[in-house]
Amino acid sequence: MGLTNNSTGIGALEKELKIERMTDDDKVIAIAGNPNVGKSTIFNSLTGLNQHTGNWPGKTVTNAQGKYKFKDRNFILVDIPGTYSLMANSVEEEVARDFICFGNPDATIVVADATLLERNLNLVLQTMEITSNIIVCVNLMDEARRKKIHIDLELLSELLGVPVIGTSARSGKGLDDLMQAVYDVTAKKIVPEPVKIEYDGVIEEAIAVLEPEVKKHLNENLNSRWVALKLLDSDESYFYPWKNI
Amino acid sequence: MPLNYLPLGKKGRVKKLVSDGIVRRRMLDLGLIDGTEVEAIQKSPSGDPVAYFIRGAVIALRSEEASKIIVEPS
Numbered sequence: 542m543g544l545t546n547n548s549t550g551i552g553a554l555e556k557e558l559k560i561e562r563m564t565d566d567d568k569v570i571a572i573a574g575n576p577n578v579g580k581s582t583i584f585n586s587l588t589g590l591n592q593h594t595g596n597w598p599g600k601t602v603t604n605a606q607g608k609y610k611f612k613d614r615n616f617i618l619v620d621i622p623g624t625y626s627l628m629a630n631s632v633e634e635e636v637a638r639d640f641i642c643f644g645n646p647d648a649t650i651v652v653a654d655a656t657l658l659e660r661n662l663n664l665v666l667q668t669m670e671i672t673s674n675i676i677v678c679v680n681l682m683d684e685a686r687r688k689k690i691h692i693d694l695e696l697l698s699e700l701l702g703v704p705v706i707g708t709s710a711r712s713g714k715g716l717d718d719l720m721q722a723v724y725d726v727t728a729k730k731i732v733p734e735p736v737k738i739e740y741d742g743v744i745e746e747a748i749a750v751l752e753p754e755v756k757k758h759l760n761e762n763l764n765s766r767w768v769a770l771k772l773l774d775s776d777e778s779y780f781y782p783w784k785n786i
Numbered sequence: 787m788p789l790n791y792l793p794l795g796k797k798g799r800v801k802k803l804v805s806d807g808i809v810r811r812r813m814l815d816l817g818l819i820d821g822t823e824v825e826a827i828q829k830s831p832s833g834d835p836v837a838y839f840i841r842g843a844v845i846a847l848r849s850e851e852a853s854k855i856i857v858e859p860s
Binding site for chain 2: 625626656659660663
């Protein structure tokens with residue numbers, strides 16, 4: 542949607558995403574999620590900013606950032622474009638993926654639509670493969686209730702191995718719990734243990750061969766299992782940003 | 787049967803995706819995996835694309851894409 546390779550990727554991360562931490566204790570939090578699940582509404586409620594919200598896909602095309610304070614700590618929130626996937630079918634997805642991979646957020650909130658939870662969990666799982674510092678925010682709980690959809694947040698949290706918080710961002714419900722969960726994860730009071738996604742035998746064997754080699758060449762911020770998977774996937778767009786590193 | 791032959795109002799279950807690469811990835815991301823129920827709900831004025839009900843969401847697919855999704859009518 543109007544984005545080119547030049548305006549995105551690692552170059553954009555350097556140019557447009559200069560994240561200035563006031564102190565070393567400031568935490569950088571990414572907000573990911575499918576299009577139109579209320580990411581920007583949550584972003585605005587938390588930061589008090591008035592980033593444009595709207596009911597159409599592709600509204601947040603590059604990253605927007607804002608700050609909020611919770612308890613004794615400053616958080617820098619980064620609103621990334623809505624995507625269904627991190628497999629980079631489009632430039633928006635590339636922006637989202639590159640930020641989660643290379644932007645080194647201290648935690649990532651994945652916002653899911655309570656009324657379409659099944660479809661939204663795809664992105665949750667893909668994000669969990671990259672990072673374990675993840676909080677799932679099931680938004681639009683009010684709308685789900687209206688549609689008589691009941692969501693067992695505790696069970697979902699147990700199944701995924703990560704904190705799951707229910708919110709209704711438009712009325713501000715659940716946002717305190719969300720901030721608390723983000724605080725606890727970044728302070729390492731809660732250590733999410735995402736379920737490990739296992740692949741078929743052949744793929745697992747290939748990962749076992751590749752991963753130790755990959756690990757030698759990566760800094761500790763990147764998940765070597767995931768990079769090995771991307772290599773097997775031969776996703777070229779993923780390796781494009783590496784040329785500049 | 788390819789999904790684009792599924793009559794309006796009828797449901798089917800995904801048996802196989804015959805696409806590959808980005809298109810296949812896209813279909814998988816939309817939740818079209820083996821056994822997923824799909825219902826053809828509406829045709830656009832020109833007959834293409836067609837709106838399908840997939841996992842709680844209405845999604846329009848062109849016949850070019852739908853022809854690569856093999857379904858078992860139910």
